[in-house]
Amino acid sequence: MNFKLNKIIPQLATLLAVILVFGFLTYNAQVNMDNRGIEFGFGFLTQESSFDVQFSLIDYDGSHSYARAYLVGLLNTLLVAFIGIILSTILGVIVGIARLSPNYLIERTAAWYVEFFRNIPLLLQIFFWYFAALRALPLPQDTEPMFGVFFLTIKGLFVPRFVWENLDIFFYSIIAAIISIVVIRNYARKLQENQGKQLPVFSISVSLFIILPLLTFLIGGVSLNFSVPELEQMSNTSFKYKGGLGIPPELIALTLALGLYTATFIAECVRAGIQGISKGQKEAAASIGLTPRQILKLVVMPQALRIIIPPTTNQYLNLTKNSSLAAAIAYPDLVLIFAGTALMQTGRAIEIVSITMLTYLSISLSISVLMNWYNKKIAIKEK
Amino acid sequence: MNKLNFLRPDIKNLNTYLYSGIFLISIAILDVISNSFFNTNITSFLPNFISFLLPLVLGTVGLHFIRIEFSGIKNLDLLNKNINTNTFNAVLTLLITFAVIKSIPPFLSWFIIDATISGDTKEACTGTGACWTYIKIWLNRFIYGMYPNELQWRINLSFIALIGLAFVGLIPSDKIKKFLTLYYVVIYPIIAFVLIYYLISGGAFGLEWVETGAWGGLSLTFIVSFFCLIFCFPVGMFLALGRRSDLPTVRYISVGFIEFWRGVPLITVLFMSSVMFPMFLPEDFFMDKLVRVIIAISLFEAAYVAEVIRGGLQALPRGQYDAAKSLGMGYWKMHIFVILPQALKLVIPGIANTFLALVKDTPLIFVVGLLEIVGMLNLAKTNPKWLGYAMEGYVFAAIIFWIICYAMSKYSYNLEIKYKTDR
Numbered sequence: 001m002n003f004k005l006n007k008i009i010p011q012l013a014t015l016l017a018v019i020l021v022f023g024f025l026t027y028n029a030q031v032n033m034d035n036r037g038i039e040f041g042f043g044f045l046t047q048e049s050s051f052d053v054q055f056s057l058i059d060y061d062g063s064h065s066y067a068r069a070y071l072v073g074l075l076n077t078l079l080v081a082f083i084g085i086i087l088s089t090i091l092g093v094i095v096g097i098a099r100l101s102p103n104y105l106i107e108r109t110a111a112w113y114v115e116f117f118r119n120i121p122l123l124l125q126i127f128f129w130y131f132a133a134l135r136a137l138p139l140p141q142d143t144e145p146m147f148g149v150f151f152l153t154i155k156g157l158f159v160p161r162f163v164w165e166n167l168d169i170f171f172y173s174i175i176a177a178i179i180s181i182v183v184i185r186n187y188a189r190k191l192q193e194n195q196g197k198q199l200p201v202f203s204i205s206v207s208l209f210i211i212l213p214l215l216t217f218l219i220g221g222v223s224l225n226f227s228v229p230e231l232e233q234m235s236n237t238s239f240k241y242k243g244g245l246g247i248p249p250e251l252i253a254l255t256l257a258l259g260l261y262t263a264t265f266i267a268e269c270v271r272a273g274i275q276g277i278s279k280g281q282k283e284a285a286a287s288i289g290l291t292p293r294q295i296l297k298l299v300v301m302p303q304a305l306r307i308i309i310p311p312t313t314n315q316y317l318n319l320t321k322n323s324s325l326a327a328a329i330a331y332p333d334l335v336l337i338f339a340g341t342a343l344m345q346t347g348r349a350i351e352i353v354s355i356t357m358l359t360y361l362s363i364s365l366s367i368s369v370l371m372n373w374y375n376k377k378i379a380i381k382e383k
Numbered sequence: 384m385n386k387l388n389f390l391r392p393d394i395k396n397l398n399t400y401l402y403s404g405i406f407l408i409s410i411a412i413l414d415v416i417s418n419s420f421f422n423t424n425i426t427s428f429l430p431n432f433i434s435f436l437l438p439l440v441l442g443t444v445g446l447h448f449i450r451i452e453f454s455g456i457k458n459l460d461l462l463n464k465n466i467n468t469n470t471f472n473a474v475l476t477l478l479i480t481f482a483v484i485k486s487i488p489p490f491l492s493w494f495i496i497d498a499t500i501s502g503d504t505k506e507a508c509t510g511t512g513a514c515w516t517y518i519k520i521w522l523n524r525f526i527y528g529m530y531p532n533e534l535q536w537r538i539n540l541s542f543i544a545l546i547g548l549a550f551v552g553l554i555p556s557d558k559i560k561k562f563l564t565l566y567y568v569v570i571y572p573i574i575a576f577v578l579i580y581y582l583i584s585g586g587a588f589g590l591e592w593v594e595t596g597a598w599g600g601l602s603l604t605f606i607v608s609f610f611c612l613i614f615c616f617p618v619g620m621f622l623a624l625g626r627r628s629d630l631p632t633v634r635y636i637s638v639g640f641i642e643f644w645r646g647v648p649l650i651t652v653l654f655m656s657s658v659m660f661p662m663f664l665p666e667d668f669f670m671d672k673l674v675r676v677i678i679a680i681s682l683f684e685a686a687y688v689a690e691v692i693r694g695g696l697q698a699l700p701r702g703q704y705d706a707a708k709s710l711g712m713g714y715w716k717m718h719i720f721v722i723l724p725q726a727l728k729l730v731i732p733g734i735a736n737t738f739l740a741l742v743k744d745t746p747l748i749f750v751v752g753l754l755e756i757v758g759m760l761n762l763a764k765t766n767p768k769w770l771g772y773a774m775e776g777y778v779f780a781a782i783i784f785w786i787i788c789y790a791m792s793k794y795s796y797n798l799e800i801k802y803k804t805d806r
Contacts, residue, residue, distance in 0.1 A: 011632035018636055025663040032662050103472045104465040105479045119788035120781045121743040124757055128781065131764065132774040321648035328750060339654050349658040357647045357655065364646035 029350065044346050045070070051341050053332045055248050066342055073337035074359065080254055080333060081320040087259030088319060089312075092266025099271045110267070118264040123325055125261055130253035130329045140231060140239040149228050151241065157252055158229040161245040169220040170213060177212040181205045250331035254323065262319045266312055273308035274300070306378050313371050317364055324360070334359060392448050394455075401459070404448030411442035411477070412484070419485045439477055446473040505769055517772040518779050521763050525756055525779070528599015534591065538602050541582040545575055545609075572613040579606060595673040599754040601783065607677060607755065608742045614681035615741075616734070619688025624718065626689065627696055637689075644686035649744055652679050657751040676748050680741070687737050695730035696722065728802060735795030739788055756780050 033040060045067040052062050056072040057079060098110035117125070137154045138144075145151050151158040164170065181204075188199040216222040229244025277300050285299040286292075326333035327340060334356060343352045392400040415438050417425050426434040446467050454460055466476045497512030500519060508514035518525070527535050548571060551563075583606075584593060598606070625637030644652070656679035657672065664670060699722060707717040749758030760776040763769060 007630060011630045014630075014633050014636060028665050029662050031666060032664075035666070101472075102465070102468055103475060105476050106472070109479055115789060115792075116785070119743075119785045119792060121746050121757070121784055123746045123749075124777060124781055124784060127757065127761070128774075128777040132777050135773065324648040324650045325747070327650060335648075335650055335654070339651060343658065349662055353651065353655050353659040357651050360648055360651060361643065361646040365642065 038347065040350065042351055044348055044351070047346075049342065049345075051345065053337060055251070055332055066346070069342055070334070070338050070355070073332060073334035076331070076337075077320075077323055077326070077333040077335075080251065080258065080323040080326060080331070081316075083251075083255045084258035084262065084319050084323065085316050087255060088262035088266055088315070091259060091263035092312075093270055095263060095267035096270025096274070099267060100274060114264040114267055117260050122257060122261050122322055123328060125257040126253055126325055126329055129257050130250065134249045134253055140241065141233075149226070151229055151231075154249070155241075155246075156249045157247040158241045158244050159247065160226040160228045163225040163227050165223045165225075166216075166221050170216050170222045173213045173216045173220065174209075177209050180212075181208055184208075248331070250326070250329050253329060254326050254331050258319055258322060262315055262322075265315045265318075269308050269311045269315065272311075273304040273306075276307045277303050309378075310371060310375060313367060317367055320363060321360060392451050394451055394453065397451060397454055397456075400448045400451060401454075401456075404445040407441045407445030407448070411438040411445065412480070414438045414441075415481050415484050419488050438481065439474070442477040443470065443473055446477070508772075513775050513778070514772050515775065517763075517769055517775050521759075521769075521776075524600060524763065525759050526601045528603055528754055528759060529597040530593060530599065530602070531591075531597070534593060537582045541578045542602070542605070544578055548574060568617070575609065575613070579610075595671050598673070600759050601756045603748075603753065603755040604742070604745045607673075607680065607745050607748060608738070610677045611680045611684055611741055612738055614677070615684040615688050618681065618685035620692055620723070622685060622689035623692035623696060626693055641686045641689050644683050645690070649680070649683055649747055650750055652683050653747060653751050655679065672751065673753060676751060676753060680744070680748075684737060684741050687740070688734060691730050691733035691737055692726065694733065695726035695728075698729055699726055731802060732795045732799035735791065735798060739791050739795070742791070743784070743788060756783070 029040075046065050048062070049064060049066045049069045050062045051069070053060055053069070053072055055076065057075045058068075058072060060068055060072045095110045095113055098106050099114070101107050101110070135154060137152060140151070140153045140155055149160050184199070184204055185201055188201045191197050191199060217224075227244055229241040229246070232240050232242045234240050281299055281303065282295055285295040290298065323333060324335045327336040330336060339352055339356045343349060346352070392404075414425055417423050424434060426437050429437065447470065449459065450463055450467055450469075450473070451459070452463070454463075467473050493512045495512070497510040498515055499508045499510050499512070500515040501507055502516050503520060505514075505517075507516050523532065523535075527538060530538060551566065581588065583598070584595070622637050622641055625633045626641060628634050628637070653676065656675040660675055660679075661670075703721060703725065704717070707721040712721070745755060746757035748755060749761070754762060757780060760773075760780055764773045764776060
């Protein structure tokens with residue numbers, strides 16, 4: 001009896017404390033909202049938002065609803081996160097491998113890169129790129145094109161836009177290529193298990209991936225044109241680019257800063273992963289006659305990835321969360337559009353801040369659930 | 384004389400290869416140096432494209448010549464082993480060397496040679512380099528924010544006192560050593576709070592009241608990070624214990640709390656503290672913005688600290704728990720005297736890293752209108768008298784943060800090594 005009470009009383013006390021705190025807070029909120037005459041509810045989401053957003057991936061203007069504005073912000077956040085993840089992965093892997101280079105100069109350069117960018121607050125880096133570096137770029141009318149088609153100006157980067165015809169056929173061909181690659185891989189594995197023969201799977205896959213989509217240009221009626229940005233004079237002093245794709249400077253500064261900053265952490269993960277493989281593994285693999293490429297592919301990488309991937313995913317999550325700093329340079333992401341503009345207009349602090357937090361929370365939680373599943377899958381099965 | 388084969392240098396004609404290699408490399412480096420320091424192109428008689436690539440080609444060939452194994456010359460072997468193992472490495476070595484040579488003159492001229500530091504107004508900055516005058520004039524604001532000039536001694540005094548009191552632990556007296564943990568965990572934070580409250584904030588003992596809105600600059604960065612550190616640590620410890628608890632309710636509440644804070648960005652937490660939190664307070668109850676921000680950041684960081692401490696708790700061998708229980712210790716006794724002292728020692732580097740992240744996160748408080756150093760920079764940048772010096776400001780702040788964070792990361796790295804050897 002005494003033993004059980006020992007377990008129940010602390011639990012009840014904790015529960016009671018939590019309920020009391022929550023109850024106190026909601027009671028206050030109720031009183032405050034009554035005083036200001038606002039009702040708790042999410043009806044405002046369907047109202048007309050009546051504010052414009054400078055940069056959006058989907059069709060949006062002031063006549064759309066707040067829910068649509070939320071979607072615009074979410075997509076912009078995901079866009080930054082996506083570009084940042086690609087950039088930081090490429091850079092991080094290169095720097096991480098460079099940290100292990102036998103070349104002293106390369107190793108030092110990579111180490112300094114990591115120490116430099118890791119120890120400066122991200123916000124400062126974003127400000128630096130946006131307010132200092134990108135502001136030093138020339139005006140559109142003074143810009144010299146790079147390679148004839150890219151224009152890097154103070155108003156952003158202008159690149160040619162793809163103009164597709166029959167894009168869907170091209171798309172199907174890529175899907176077909178992926179499916180056939182998977183089939184061939186399975187077949188090759190079976191062949192090796194049953195007869196010990198090896199197919200050049202990699203070269204077959206690459207050639208399939210290139211040839212199939214190329215074929216659609218010849219026989220599928222797919223064609224690709226570029227709409228190159230051209231400078232157009234609106235008035236004496238105002239110039240604008242017509243055609244092409246304009247990437248706003250906010251997006252450039254943000255992805256650049258996020259990419260450079262997160263790459264330092266990913267580089268450390270990669271370095272730790274590769275260093276974590278003991279030399280004996282490589283020597284054992286070499287002694288049973290595997291070629292250096294096979295050693296890398298079959299022995300080192302599978303083990304290194306097991307160490308690298310979990311902390312790297314954590315960094316991706318951090319990057320996604322850090323992309324909320326976009327609000328500081330007025331890039332229209334979820335925080336700026338929804339927790340900024342929409343909140344100012346509607347005054348619904350509780351609803352909007354909760355929705356924003358829940359959005360980030362669900363992104364984080366879903367990725368960590370995925371991560372746990374993956375970790376379980378690749379964990380070494382001990383006998 | 385042996386036959387020369389320039390494709391495969393060998394040791395027989397060591398000197399010939401060595402001298403021709405060094406000759407080619409020095410021409411390549413000379414070309415780059417003359418190009419970057421004196422702005423003259425000594426190979427301008429060649430076509431543009433070739434002239435551009437010539438140093439790289441010459442250098443690669445030169446490094447190829449001197450790549451002779453076991454030459455017997457100590458320095459050459461060292462060079463070959465470290466930066467010249469194969470053609471690929473040689474090219475990378477050259478590229479890095481050239482990039483460094485190329486970037487030195489513009490950097491030096493912007494940073495020092497063409498920079499200005501004299502004068503008191505924008506007009507003094509006529510050079511093409513950096514305008515350090517701007518930093519000089521605004522330095523006071525960058526460090527103390529809007530705090531009244533004649534009262535700044537109060538900030539200085541309290542910081543000096545705090546730093547001095549932090550070194551009490553170095554007194555090699557056994558009598559004091561017993562109470563060190565108590566001192567650092569309880570007494571020191573209280574002293575710090577009292578000092579900052581009465582000295583910086585004022586309002587008592589004849590000191591003039593300075594509202595928190597006037598606080599700012601680097602000193603605010605320190606105040607916020609300091610208070611967040613001392614508040615987040617105990618909260619994080621309890622959360623970590625809660626997460627490892629046998630009691631399901633306690634465990635689930637802790638897990639929920641930790642995962643919630645870890646899943647949201649700090650900027651939304653700050654938004655919450657500034658716009659949503661006042662709605663949850665009793666009607667005419669006012670809480671200062673700075674206090675709200677410190678609470679928000681402390682709770683946020685506490686979740687991260689909790690995870691770090693949990694790592695330490697998990698790393699302890701089970702025998703420690705069993706041994707403590709077999710001595711008849713209860714839950715609290717076991718944790719206070721056996722588990723936590725060992726676990727906390729294990730996680731000191733992790734805590735230091737979390738604190739590093741905390742310092743790097745403090746500039747974010749500018750989104751709720753508190754002007755620490757980055758916020759002050761943004762304010763100064765828009766001052767009509769000083770337009771156009773954003774770069775200098777950010778470089779200045781970056782240097783300060785870099786020094787602080789680099790020193791801390793080195794310190795935590797040293798701690799890691801120190802405590803690794805202990806176990």
